[in-house]
Amino acid sequence: xxxxxxxxxxxxxxxxxxxxxxxxxxxxxxxxxxxxxxxxxxxxxxxxxxxxxxxxxxxxxxxxxxxxxxxxxxxxxxxxxxxxxxxxxxxxxxxxxxxxxxxxxxxxxxxxxxxxxxxxxxxxxxxxxxxxxxxxxxxxxxxxxxxxxxxxxxxxxxxxxxxxxxxxxxxxxxxxxxxxxxxxxxxxxxxxxxxxxxxxxxxxxxxxxxxxxxxxxxxxxxxxxxxxxxxxxxxxxxxxxxxxxxxxxxxxxxxxxxxxxxxxxxx
DNA sequence: ATGGTCGCGAGGCGA
Numbered sequence: 232x233x234x235x236x237x238x239x240x241x242x243x244x245x246x247x248x249x250x251x252x253x254x255x256x257x258x259x260x261x262x263x264x265x266x267x268x269x270x271x272x273x274x275x276x277x278x279x280x281x282x283x284x285x286x287x288x289x290x291x292x293x294x295x296x297x298x299x300x301x302x303x304x305x306x307x308x309x310x311x312x313x314x315x316x317x318x319x320x321x322x323x324x325x326x327x328x329x330x331x332x333x334x335x336x337x338x339x340x341x342x343x344x345x346x347x348x349x350x351x352x353x354x355x356x357x358x359x360x361x362x363x364x365x366x367x368x369x370x371x372x373x374x375x376x377x378x379x380x381x382x383x384x385x386x387x388x389x390x391x392x393x394x395x396x397x398x399x400x401x402x403x404x405x406x407x408x409x410x411x412x413x414x415x416x417x418x419x420x421x422x423x424x425x426x427x428x429x430x431x432x433x434x435x436x437x438x439x440x441x442x443x444x445x446x447x448x449x450x451x452x453x454x455x456x457x458x459x460x461x462x463x464x465x466x467x468x469x470x471x472x473x474x475x476x477x478x479x480x481x482x483x484x485x486x487x488x489x490x491x492x493x494x495x496x497x498x
Numbered sequence: 499a500t501g502g503t504c505g506c507g508a509g510g511c512g513a
Contacts, residue, residue, distance in 0.1 A: 240505070241506075244504085244505060244506090267505065267506070292505080292506050292507075293506090347512080446503035446513090448503085488504095489504075
């Protein structure tokens with residue numbers, strides 16, 4: 232079984248790319264982030280034609296997550312229990328469309344779009360950390376209730392856990408940028424401490440292995456990227472992983488997302 | 499040429 236995660240940066244703008252990619256790669260499950268649409272604008276027929284069931288959670292032109300599967304799509308959940316809300320300036324806090332879960336052929340998959348944080352001193356940063364902390368608590372409970380559970384926490388984590396996960400850590404430090412701060416990294420490590428493992432890094436160690444390249448500053452041709460998209464697997468699921476890849480080719484050309492798909496093969 | 503981005507949705511925000 233092949234499972235994948237991909238921040239598509241608008242599903243409507245990427246419809247042809249996603250269609251081609253599904254047919255080319257033949258994945259069984261695709262977790263999508265940043266659909267950037269409501270249900271009424273979601274390209275349902277794209278997935279139907281390609282032979283996938285799909286569940287979507289989108290509230291506005293922001294965020295939006297989905298799971299497409301051709302091996303079953305059961306027990307769909309939108310938001311995780313206790314998911315923190317956010318409202319800029321403290322007004323109208325809402326649980327944003329950043330998490331959707333479904334069971335596909337016995338694997339509990341969560342498509343996650345972790346809050347960006349925006350800046351170290353921005354109100355979005357404590358939101359990001361609280362969001363991760365609460366998800367970690369929930370994910371810990373899922374394993375405590377069933378140590379043999381097959382769970383995949385996949386998506387855009389908006390964290391670069393190691394210095395080699397960005398093209399120039401000194402630049403990030405000098406500019407005081409997000410994604411590499413100790414609190415963010417600690418939040419990521421908490422998932423590993425809870426028993427979830429990055430199943431891609433061992434097969435594709437850095438430096439220079441990235442999943443995201445900013446559209447600006449010619450970051451992609453200059454190979455200046457970030458590794459911020461991850462597949463974290465519970466112990467029972469990690470034991471099944473036989474291969475993994477980052478589809479850097481998909482970042483090429485006109486009309487590409489700024490993220491590459493990450494694919495994991497299960498035996 | 500010393501610059502150089504997208505997407506949404508219709509101005510500016512978010513990434």
